Amino acid sequence: MATSLLRLLRPIVHVSGIVAPGLTGRIAFKAFCTPPRRKQGTNRTPAVKPAASRLDAAMHISVPYPCGSVAAHLFEPATEGQAEPAPSVILLHGWTGEAAFMSAFVTPLLRAGFRVVAFDLPAHGQSTGAELNLPIGVASLAAVARAFAPVHAIVSHSFGGSIALAALAGTIPAQPRVMAERLAMISPPASMAEVTRWFGTAIGLGRTGQRALEARIHSVAGVPVTAFEGADQLARFGKPTLLLHCRDDREVPFAHAEELAGAGPFVRLEALQGLGHRRILQSRHVAAAVADFVAGRADRRSGQTQPISSRLTTASIVSMPSGEAFRQGR
Template identity: 60%
Template sequence: MPSAALRVIRPLIRIGSFIAPRTAGRAAFRLFCTPPRQPGSDTRSGKAIQGARSRLAPAQRQAVPYACGSVSTYLFEPEAGLQDVAQEGLRDEAGPAPTVILLHGWNSEAAFMTAFVAPLLAAGFRVVAYDMPAHGASTGAELNIPLGVASLAAVARVFAPVHAIVTHSFGGAIALAALAGSVPGEPRIKARRLALISAPSSIATITRNFGATIGLGRRGQAALEKRIHSVAGNPVEVFEGREQLAGIGLPTLVIHDRQDRELDFHHAEALAAAGPFVTLEATGGLGHRRILQAKSVVESVTRFVVG
């Protein structure tokens, strides 16, 4: 959030947290779940987004409905001669090639995951990227873990069988919750492998850091976490990455940059402590977002997905 907006909102949140904590908590939850507006197409960032979206041009586009709207999906199919490459035992002969789902992070979109498409297609996989709720071309104004899990479950159902999920940032938290079955009422999705790039390990920590940033007091923070519990069907502590990952037990690759300024490297170390089935790879100097375009990262993820 821009510092100018924080200077305006912090005093209001602080006062509201004291005199009307429930109202302040609900307002904080809505703010927490609302991604910022996309920059205009005439700005530098807007031009970068348009350039990234052009890489989705070869994909087959489909709107996949879920309970709260629809998400825009982008399907890349391998060439007929490649569908059996490295796929023996992974699919029925009459069925489609196994799918790799690419799941972007907060305030991003499917277009920024496209560096992984070509090598995964060359390995014989179908690749599906999609815009999460309130992002890219998908519907909605908010994104939270229940909405993300519901949309991922819908995409996984349409493009089954799912071999692997490759995630970035907040997408990792959503994939963990979906695989662990942490949102009541949503089916637990299935995959064989999971790659977590720059993923958070603790939603509770992120929530409390957010509260501190906007000036939410103790009572307001409690109301915010109560609202999360009400919406998600579980307290925020249930969505701790290490515990969810330990329960899932899938072969998992964790890649994180030591200079990540948005999510400190300790998040990766916590995830890696989930069990011996987790492989941790550290990078240096790539930060939180450029890591998605690094050749070494794309190669590591592809090797891991192929197995």
């Protein structure tokens, strides 16, 4: 939502939050869950086209879930004589993103012997729907995980990390817990309560309206927004986790990564510099490091491996699609 429009709406939202908090909370929740969406058929920007072209070699599959269907892109590794499918790695993009934004991770993971599944979250890319929230996101991830089992790892970016954590921790009572052995999170927010508070402040909800918004979240999710604290959920997951986050990230501050890293000794945090919130997805070194972690190679040679931050160069970055900022929601 444009800043100028927010300024105009703030006084109206503030007053309605006092006069009709329940209605305001429902309207605010809908706005909170509705991403801006490019119309189908609209030409992609020059920055997005190279990333999207990496999906051309995939098998394109529509995966149904209770609220509609999501567009999945399946890549199979080059294996011969293998009766069972290779373990899957699911790539999970962030708010206002799409599967193409995660495509730089495909080749390194295929070379490591994994089948790779990138999919458009609901209300994004070619998937159905107009809204995305944590219950919807977890439901779609659970459906993809069932369709391409067994799942070895999830690689997520930004709000996709919040969905992955809720799914792996079994936070939402009505949704099945997703099982995976490893988790790599890139630039994730640590607290959905903080994101919700930011959104409420941005639209001028006030205390009464904010309480109504959080009550609506509780009603839809079946748990309060405080149940989605990242470090608590990550501790419940408890399996090897890699966090990659730039100190110069202006959309999700680096402090979020530090908070998540406190979940336990199974979490490894790599602090990067110079890649921001979006370009980090197009770093060849980051993609290689994620593949090493997913395959367990980083564990075996951790004593000799340089930190990712010391191996990054400007030349390692390929063209990156732009996206909405954390200040637009998450």
